[in-house]
């Protein structure tokens with residue numbers, strides 16, 4: 001008699017447990033007119049999803065399951081090239097994670113890159129998410145909770161088109177990314193560290209205001225929390241992450257040059273300040289490799 005009751009009770013408990021622990025599904029979609037290679041980095045100590053990097057052709061989408069309570073970030077890589085047929089030698093002009101392969105395998109995006117950041121609830125708690133330009137911008141991104149009562153956040157505008165000359169990352173004459181003032185100039189006031197390491201001591205700057213005007217819901221500098229972090233109370237079963245939410249042919253999205261149009265590489269971004277020079281030194285071998293791969297194809 002007790003046994004007859006125990007079995008349904010046990011299966012109910014098990015079902016309840018499995019339901020609570022079900023993964024969240026991210027639906028990653030590429031609305032850009034060019035291929036995007038999403039990258040995924042889990043926070044320290046958080047198990048990675050089954051993929052940490054893949055390609056999405058224009059219009060393509062892919063579902064990625066993450067475990068209950070997952071936290072981490074997603075971003076889009078652009079202008080990527082596979083320089084060897086063995087699967088090695090993979091590199092991207094923007095958002096590169098330095099793994100040498102399409103999978104990022106625990107490595108994060110090289111700035112500048114637009115980031116979608118998530119801290120998902122364990123069972124029944126609240127999810128937190130944001131779109132961040134703190135590490136700069138490379139392409140428009142939108143984050144839409146599957147739970148329709150929770151707010152969407154985004155940076156839908158092509159900031160490359162509005163990027164001040166001193167922040168531009170230029171490949172073959174086209175602006176392919178826009179650096180943060182922190183990355184470009186490295187000062188405490190721009191980076192919100194040192195004497196400017198508290199919210200009260202790190203105010204918006206002309207550069208962060210420009211980012212904020214273009215993308216009012218996104219983080220424009222490190223302490224831009226009040227208008228940039230979004231909460232889904234009770235959580236969401238999943239999230240849509242859309243690259244170029246405004247579409248691929250509206251002219252309102254980042255548009256890296258095509259391989260056919262590739263003249264010799266030019267890197268230019270605002271003169272001879274030390275940060276620019278450092279950046280050029282790290283990017284130049286990569287860009288040269290991409291150019292060589294594209295011309296020998």
Ligand SMILES: *[C@@H]1O[C@H](CO)[C@@H](O)[C@H](O)[C@H]1NC(C)=O
Pocket residue numbers: 147148149150232233234235236237
């Ligand atoms: C959806 O969000 C609303 C508002 O935050 C919340 O009350 C509700 O519990 C959520 N629903 C689900 C199924 O997670």
